[in-house]
Amino acid sequence: MIIEIKEWLAEAAGYIRVSLTNQLTVSQKSGRTDLVTNIDEEIQSFFIKKINQHYPNDRILAEEKGFNTIDSFAGRVWIIDPIDGTMNFVMEQENFCIMIAVYEEGVGQLGFIYDVMKEELYWGGKNYGVFLNERKLPQPKDVTLSEGLIGMNAYMYRKNIYSAGEIGHASMGIRVSGCAGVELIAMLKGNHIGYISNLSPWDYAAGLVLINEFGFKYSNIEGKPLAFDKREYFLAATPAAYTQIQEKFIQ
Ligand code: 2AM
Ligand code: CA
Ligand code: CA
Ligand code: CA
Known part of the structure; x- marks a missing residue:
């Protein structure tokens, strides 16, 4: 196959x-x-x-x-x-x-x-x-939020949806590619520590299989499992950055 x-x-x-x-x-x-x-x-x-x-x-x-x-x-x-x-x-x-x-x-x-x-x-x-x-590919390092770049949806950053603006400022910087695949690739290469966006199942289905192999954490932005049947706010990150984002900015 x-x-x-x-x-x-x-x-x-x-x-x-x-x-x-x-x-x-x-x-x-x-x-x-x-x-x-x-x-x-x-x-x-x-x-x-x-x-x-x-x-x-x-x-x-x-x-x-x-x-x-x-x-x-x-x-x-x-x-x-x-x-x-x-x-x-x-x-x-x-x-x-x-x-x-x-x-x-x-x-x-x-x-x-x-x-x-x-x-x-x-x-x-x-x-x-x-x-x-x-x-x-080698396993990317488990980098914290303050040590890495994070990919973001431009609208979420601009409107500070789920504190996206503040999360961005706590990181080394945000990057906006306009392509979920490019963002997930950046995580696989160890270039970005995470990705925050608003995605449909076809935007994340392939990427999740790959980031899962490297132990990245992912969920909808409120920490619940992704539904695969609608567009929803999405968070994927290194385990360290995921925990920081959830504890400091979301909950
Ligand atoms: P697409 O090009 O396949 O639609 C950045 O906008 C990312 O979000 C892209 O990967 C884009 O995928 C996806 N996206 C999902 N829903 C979208 C929408 N309604 N408008 C624009 N981009 C969307
Ligand atoms: Ca898409
Ligand atoms: Ca498409
Ligand atoms: Ca589309």
């Missing part, structure tokens, strides 16, 4: 890179800053077709076009974000990812975050470790 998924990702990423030379069709979803392109939809359809061909009994949860709810997490479930960071895709032509997760009976088994323009695939599985392309 891992080899197959890697082949699909390589094919999809190649298609996306070529598509950047053509005119994109960009539409608004809920508003001016919530975009979808023809490529998001084509890439999602590509993966759904592959999964239906090879694993016809599996369920699929994906961001676009009628796949964004699921009746049950029983059996094997694929969770797909065909382009994470669509705004970056449209405006920057970089800093966007393809994300795929495989869950079984609600437990994350495999996660893939592909930074398309850097051609960097971060992937791994339960009790398997985390890899960047073919190289196994």
Whole structure:
């Protein structure tokens, strides 16, 4: 399964890179800053077709076009974000990812975050470790809040939602990439100590499999398990920073 998924990702990423030379069709979803392109939809359809061909009994949860709810997490479930960071895709032509997760009976088994323009695939599985392309990544250090950079959602920072502004000021600095995948990659590399945002299940499903391998802590921002059925405020961090954020700023 891992080899197959890697082949699909390589094919999809190649298609996306070529598509950047053509005119994109960009539409608004809920508003001016919530975009979808023809490529998001084509890439999602590509993966759904592959999964239906090879694993016809599996369920699929994906961001676009009628796949964004699921009746049950029983059996094997694929969770797909065909382009994470669509705004970056449209405006920057970089800093966007393809994300795929495989869950079984609600437990994350495999996660893939592909930074398309850097051609960097971060992937791994339960009790398997985390890899960047073919190289196994080392465990990041358990750094405290005051010692590291933290990724944040710009709106939460600006409005100080759940004290995001104060948490940022207690850290070494905030970073805002506009892409959940890029933020979770920064944690896997040990560059960021955490990430605070407002996310849907396809934004975090793959990343959780990977950060879990490294012992990062994660939950909704109030400390409850992530629901996987709605958008909610999200916190992931090193164990040390997670505890500090919960105790000092949230509760
Ligand atoms: P997306 O590009 O796949 O929609 C930063 O905005 C991050 O939050 C991105 O990873 C983006 O994923 C995600 N996000 C989730 N819901 C969003 C929304 N309604 N508007 C903008 N970004 C959203
Ligand atoms: Ca979107
Ligand atoms: Ca996303
Ligand atoms: Ca998306």
